[in-house]
Amino acid sequence: xxxxxxxxxxxxxxxxxxxxxxxxxxxxxxxxxxxxxxxxxxxxxxxxxxxxxxxxxxxxxxxxxxxxxxxxxxxxxxxxxxxxxxxxxxxxxxxxxxxxxxxxxxxxxxxxxxxxxxxxxxxxxxxxxxxxxxxxxxxxxxxxxxxxxxxxxxxxxxxxxxxxxxxxxxxxxxxxxxxxxxxxxxxxxxxxxxxxxxxxxxxxxxxxxxxxxxxxxxxxxxxxxxxxxxxxxxxxxxxxxxxxxxxxxxxxxxxxxxxxxxxxxxxxxxxxxxxxxxxxxxxxxxxxxxxxxxxxxxxxxxxxxxxxxxxxxxxxxxxxxxxxxxxxxxxxxxxxxxxxxxxxxxxxxxxxxxxxxxxxxxxxxxxxxxxxxx
RNA sequence: GGUGGGGUGACCGAGUGGCUAAUGGUAGCAGACUGUAAAUCUGCCGGGCUAACGCCCUACGUAGGUUCGAAUCCUACCCCCACCA
Numbered sequence: 001x002x003x004x005x006x007x008x009x010x011x012x013x014x015x016x017x018x019x020x021x022x023x024x025x026x027x028x029x030x031x032x033x034x035x036x037x038x039x040x041x042x043x044x045x046x047x048x049x050x051x052x053x054x055x056x057x058x059x060x061x062x063x064x065x066x067x068x069x070x071x072x073x074x075x076x077x078x079x080x081x082x083x084x085x086x087x088x089x090x091x092x093x094x095x096x097x098x099x100x101x102x103x104x105x106x107x108x109x110x111x112x113x114x115x116x117x118x119x120x121x122x123x124x125x126x127x128x129x130x131x132x133x134x135x136x137x138x139x140x141x142x143x144x145x146x147x148x149x150x151x152x153x154x155x156x157x158x159x160x161x162x163x164x165x166x167x168x169x170x171x172x173x174x175x176x177x178x179x180x181x182x183x184x185x186x187x188x189x190x191x192x193x194x195x196x197x198x199x200x201x202x203x204x205x206x207x208x209x210x211x212x213x214x215x216x217x218x219x220x221x222x223x224x225x226x227x228x229x230x231x232x233x234x235x236x237x238x239x240x241x242x243x244x245x246x247x248x249x250x251x252x253x254x255x256x257x258x259x260x261x262x263x264x265x266x267x268x269x270x271x272x273x274x275x276x277x278x279x280x281x282x283x284x285x286x287x288x289x290x291x292x293x294x295x296x297x298x299x300x301x302x303x304x305x306x307x308x309x310x311x312x313x314x315x316x317x318x319x320x321x322x323x324x325x326x327x328x329x330x331x332x333x334x335x336x337x338x339x340x341x342x343x344x345x346x347x348x349x350x351x352x353x354x355x356x357x358x359x360x361x362x363x364x365x366x367x368x369x370x371x372x373x374x
Numbered sequence: 375g376g377u378g379g380g381g382u383g384a385c386c387g388a389g390u391g392g393c394u395a396a397u398g399g400u401a402g403c404a405g406a407c408u409g410u411a412a413a414u415c416u417g418c419c420g421g422g423c424u425a426a427c428g429c430c431c432u433a434c435g436u437a438g439g440u441u442c443g444a445a446u447c448c449u450a451c452c453c454c455c456a457c458c459a
Contacts, residue, residue: 031409033409033410034410035409035410036410040410040412040413041413056409058409058410061410061411088409090409091409092409093409094409094410095409095410095411097409098409098410098411099411102411114411115411116411141409144409146409188409215409217409218409219408220408220409221408221409246409247409248409249408249409250408250409251408252408255408267408267409268408268409269408269409270407270408270409270410270412271407271408271410272408273410274407274408274410274412274414275407275408276413277412277413277414278406278407278412278413278414278415279413280406280407289404289405291403291404292403292404293402293403293404323413326413328413330413331413
């Protein structure tokens with residue numbers, strides 16, 4: 001039911017096949033984020049057409065609305081969303097970080113003041129497993145304690161050790177719930193930007209295994225890019241090669257290639273859809289502000305190299321017009337393009353790894369992207 | 375013809391002697407966004423010079439006037455609106 005095979009390796013980069021209850025995922029792969037059970041602005045059919053193989057949902061958000069029981073009664077997250085392919089639910093650990101000010105962390109768990117209606121909600125490693133069991137995604141994530149990228153050693157240590165203690169509790173509860181059920185639990189490595197903490201987190205995580213996948217969390221949360229790269233480089237040799245590695249919350253197009261080059265297999269990020277809604281489109285040569293005056297009256301496609309509905313159908317001048325008049329179609333079309341852009345980047349990287357041409361290709365790609373042909 | 379109200383920066387609209395190059399809003403322009411409290415947020419927005427502090431010019435219907443000082447007060451004129459003839 002859960003399997004990962006490495007199909008090809010080039011340097012640290014890998015191409016693999018992840019088998020999950022709802023289907024296979026060819027890696028490297030970008031996973032669009034559908035926090036509330038929807039990849040914002042896109043229909044399930046839209047997402048399917050981007051080539052996405054697996055999408056996310058979020059424990060915290062779906063717990064608040066509509067509630068995991070409602071989802072369970074409707075047949076689980078796949079039925080609920082009509083997305084009958086692999087899914088992964090994030091644990092709400094990131095909300096411990098992003099909802100700072102609305103939550104209080106204790107050893108037992110985290111008290112959240114709901115951002116929706118202000119009611120007090122408590123998430124514990126156990127309840128997070130129960131919620132995710134009800135949601136029923138292929139992969140459930142462990143409940144972790146994320147600290148900011150600039151977190152000093154003592155704070156990062158606290159978050160890292162707590163994440164390991166919580167992992168034990170997640171594993172226990174997940175084991176109790178999983179009789180006859182098909183859902184994997186994936187752990188998350190923390191430790192901030194500190195080499196020793198990251199190593200201890202990775203080792204502690206691995207010895208609690210075996211796992212069918214291991215995530216790296218707490219990156220792209222304010223630390224400089226070279227630091228993220230360094231952490232990845234330090235971490236990869238420690239993580240078993242036969243397990244898919246998931247870099248959580250990353251990223252922008254260049255981050256995908258930088259991550260793939262260092263051995264990452266899976267990514268997720270909200271930027272594709274958020275930037276899409278905010279009018280920033282990713283292009284091979286940098287990016288473009290779709291609202292910008294430069295696009296006015298342009299008959300060119302958004303990205304001539306892209307095969308998505310947006311780029312093969314609509315001229316730039318029309319896309320800009322949609323943003324100017326604030327029609328929701330503009331949000332959808334640019335989100336669609338950005339998601340396709342990242343999914344395709346994963347596909348291209350995979351093809352080049354299989355060919356043994358990833359190194360040169362990604363170097364050229366990054367050069368072009370950073371120097372902006374626009 | 376009479377009476378009353380009104381003419382402010384691209385637009386709407388505050389201001390009714392100095393703190394006013396002039397509140398707000400809209401439009402316009404630029405930027406940010408990384409396991410989604412985000413169809414959001416931030417900055418600029420009369421012209422010129424400056425890296426910046428800042429300096430100069432032009433501006434509140436038009437033309438005069440009062441005053442140390444006017445978008446704000448006075449006079450005339452032009453235009454718009456309402457009502458009455």
